[in-house]
Structure formats: C-alpha cells, structure tokens
Amino acid sequence: MNKSFKDGLQYAWDSTSIALAETCLRKYQYRMIEGWTPHRKSVHLTFGGHYATALEHFYKHRAAGASIEEALRLVVREALVNSWKDEFDHNAKTRPNLIRSIIWYVNEFGDESASGIQTHHLSDGKPAVELSFTIAVEDGLFFCGHLDRVVRYADDLYVMDQKTTGSTISPRFFDGFKPDVQMSMYTFAGQAILHTPVKGVIIDGAQIAVGFTRFERGFTFRTATELQEWYEATMHTIDAARAATARNEFPMNRTACGNYGGCEFRHVCSRSPEVRPQFLKADFTQAERWDPLERR
Amino acid sequence: MSDIAELFARDPLDLSEQDLNQIIARFREARASFGNAPITSKTPPKPKQADVASLASKLEIKL
Numbered sequence: 001m002n003k004s005f006k007d008g009l010q011y012a013w014d015s016t017s018i019a020l021a022e023t024c025l026r027k028y029q030y031r032m033i034e035g036w037t038p039h040r041k042s043v044h045l046t047f048g049g050h051y052a053t054a055l056e057h058f059y060k061h062r063a064a065g066a067s068i069e070e071a072l073r074l075v076v077r078e079a080l081v082n083s084w085k086d087e088f089d090h091n092a093k094t095r096p097n098l099i100r101s102i103i104w105y106v107n108e109f110g111d112e113s114a115s116g117i118q119t120h121h122l123s124d125g126k127p128a129v130e131l132s133f134t135i136a137v138e139d140g141l142f143f144c145g146h147l148d149r150v151v152r153y154a155d156d157l158y159v160m161d162q163k164t165t166g167s168t169i170s171p172r173f174f175d176g177f178k179p180d181v182q183m184s185m186y187t188f189a190g191q192a193i194l195h196t197p198v199k200g201v202i203i204d205g206a207q208i209a210v211g212f213t214r215f216e217r218g219f220t221f222r223t224a225t226e227l228q229e230w231y232e233a234t235m236h237t238i239d240a241a242r243a244a245t246a247r248n249e250f251p252m253n254r255t256a257c258g259n260y261g262g263c264e265f266r267h268v269c270s271r272s273p274e275v276r277p278q279f280l281k282a283d284f285t286q287a288e289r290w291d292p293l294e295r296r
Numbered sequence: 297m298s299d300i301a302e303l304f305a306r307d308p309l310d311l312s313e314q315d316l317n318q319i320i321a322r323f324r325e326a327r328a329s330f331g332n333a334p335i336t337s338k339t340p341p342k343p344k345q346a347d348v349a350s351l352a353s354k355l356e357i358k359l
Contacts, residue, residue, distance in 0.1 A: 073320070103320055
C-alpha cells in the first residue's frame with residue numbers, strides 16, 4: 001500500500017516524483033502508478049546512496065560530539081557493512097572507491113573550523129541533520145523529503161547536499177543545478193521547516209575516477225521570487241499529473257526520451273502499444289511503488 | 297599487516313578497529329601520493345574552432 005496515494009491519486013510529492021511528472025507523464029505512469037523498476041538497481045544510485053548516507057552520518061556523529069577520527073571510523077564501518085552485498089558493476093564506482101571517497105572527503109572537508117561552515121541548530125537545540133519533512137501546501141497536498149544537513153555560512157543558512165559524478169567538475173557542473181527540482185525543493189523545505197530564509201544549497205561534488213576522487217564545492221542560490229515561481233510551476237505539474245491519473249491518460253513527452261543518456265522506458269515506448277506490456281514484463285520488475293512518504 | 301584487498305574481501309562485521317584504522321591509513325597514504333602527482337588533463341585539449349577551420353581550408357575539406 002503506497003501511503004502517498006489516496007483514492008488512486010498521489011497527494012504526497014517529493015522531488016523524485018515531481019521530476020518524473022515534469023519529465024514525462026508516461027514515465028510517471030510507469031514508475032509511480034504502475035511501479036516498474038529496472039531489474040538491477042543503477043550502480044550510480046547504489047554508490048551515490050551509500051556515499052551520501054556516510055557523509056550525512058559523519059556530520060550527525062560530529063554534531064553529537066564525536067571526534068573526526070571516531071566519526072570517520074563509524075561511517076567507514078557502516079558503509080562497509082551496508083555495501084557488502086551490493087553489486088558494483090562499474091570500473092570507477094566500486095566498493096573500495098566508495099570507501100576511498102568517504103575517507104578522502106573527510107580529509108578534504110571534515111574539519112570545518114577553517115571553512116566557516118557550522119551545522120545549524122534547531123530551536124530545541126538539536127543539530128539540523130537528518131531532517132525528514134512532510135509539509136502541507138494546499139488542496140490537501142504535501143511536499144515531503146529529507147535534508148541531510150542545514151548549515152550556517154557567512155550569516156546565511158544553506159542546505160548541504162552531496163553529488164557524485166564520473167566527469168571532471170567545472171563551474172558548469174554547478175550551473176546544472178538551476179533550474180532544478182531537487183535544489184528548489186530543498187531550499188523551499190528548509191525555509192518551511194526552519195521558519196527563516198534559506199539562501200540555497202551548498203553542493204559538495206565528488207568526481208569518482210578509477211584512481212582518485214576529486215572534490216569541488218559550489219553553490220546554487222534561490223531568491224524568494226524564484227521559489228515562488230518554482231512553487232507555482234510545481235503545483236501546475238502536480239495538477240496535470242493528478243488529472244492524467246484520474247483520466248488514466250498519460251501522454252508521452254517525446255522530447256524527453258533522449259535526456260541523460262536516454263529514458264529507461266524508451267525501448268518500451270518505441271514499440272507498438274499492443275506489445276509494450278510484454279517488454280515491460282521482460283525488462284522491468286513491478287516492485288513496490290516509490291513512496292515519497294517512506295523514510296529512507 | 298593485511299593486504300587491503302583481503303580486508304575488503306572479509307565480512308565487514310569481522311573487521312576489527314585495527315583493520316578499520318589500516319584501511320583508513322592506506323587510503324590516506326594513497327591520497328598523499330595523488331596530491332603529489334602532477335596534474336594532467338584526462339583528455340587532450342580540443343582544438344579551437346579557428347584552428348579547425350584553418351586546417352580544413354588548407355586540406356580543402358568542407359566541414
């Protein structure tokens with residue numbers, strides 16, 4: 001039972017499901033309504049997920065008083081355990097390189113005393129780490145998700161996020177996060193949770209190569225009017241997705257098929273409609289649908 | 297001292313604090329070595345547009 005749906009319509013939305021609906025309603029149908037997922041989880045998601053979790057937990061341990069070394073040992077052990085059974089079918093995003101990247105990240109950024117970055121604390125004194133949110137917006141709809149950490153830098157608040165890539169990180173890498181559903185959602189949610197302005201997101205990018213991991217830190221900012229524009233456009237996207245669901249009509253966005261190396265459903269949509277179910281069953285698993293309200 | 301590959305092959309629940317320290321130390325050593333290596337571009341630089349056009353003209357190639 002997917003908790004984010006009521007009477008067959010999605011009412012709780014995270015950046016993943018919003019991005020799906022914005023990209024292509026057919027893709028939204030396949031992933032969110034029917035629950036089709038690739039047989040094997042993407043190595044990029046596996047690697048990136050373990051990496052982000054490790055760093056989130058590093059800062060959580062640090063906020064709880066652990067030394068850099070203690071926190072590092074804890075998250076290295078946790079990452080080794082969590083990744084033990086995973087397949088890493090990639091030449092650079094391997095299990096040893098995951099651990100290497102975590103250790104090298106802590107060497108690069110772990111000591112924040114010189115960077116001027118401090119973990120923000122909530123009004124109850126708790127550190128602003130591992131912040132899951134469910135925010136009521138309008139018409140019975142909710143935005144939900146998870147912020148790894150909120151920090152204070154130069155008198156402003158920012159959400160912090162980790163990204164991994166196989167490419168060299170240039171300023172263009174950070175330009176790619178605007179406009180962006182996830183970064184706007186983070187900024188919007190940060191403000192809603194903290195009841196104070198959040199300037200944007202600090203992104204720690206990690207280039208994962210065979211023999212090294214290289215880091216760059218960048219910013220993506222959001223003004224109040226940009227967030228208002230994002231909110232209105234997102235509500236429009238959600239309305240369209242809910243209307244499509246109610247009609248059971250999910251038109252393809254044929255201009256999005258080639259994005260990011262090609263949609264995983266492209267070979268399904270390129271077939272005649274009467275045979276598409278066979279290709280879905282052959283190449284995908286109908287697992288539990290992605291649930292934005294599920295805490296990860 | 298265990299080989300790093302052997303440590304990764306072990307069930308992580310069987311790793312001792314010393315094993316973890318060894319893994320961390322080995323990767324830190326590797327980073328120090330990487331940091332001292334000369335920075336070279338991974339891919340050769342792309343020729344500038346003007347250079348390409350000039351060369352195409354000399355070779356009488358229509359791009």
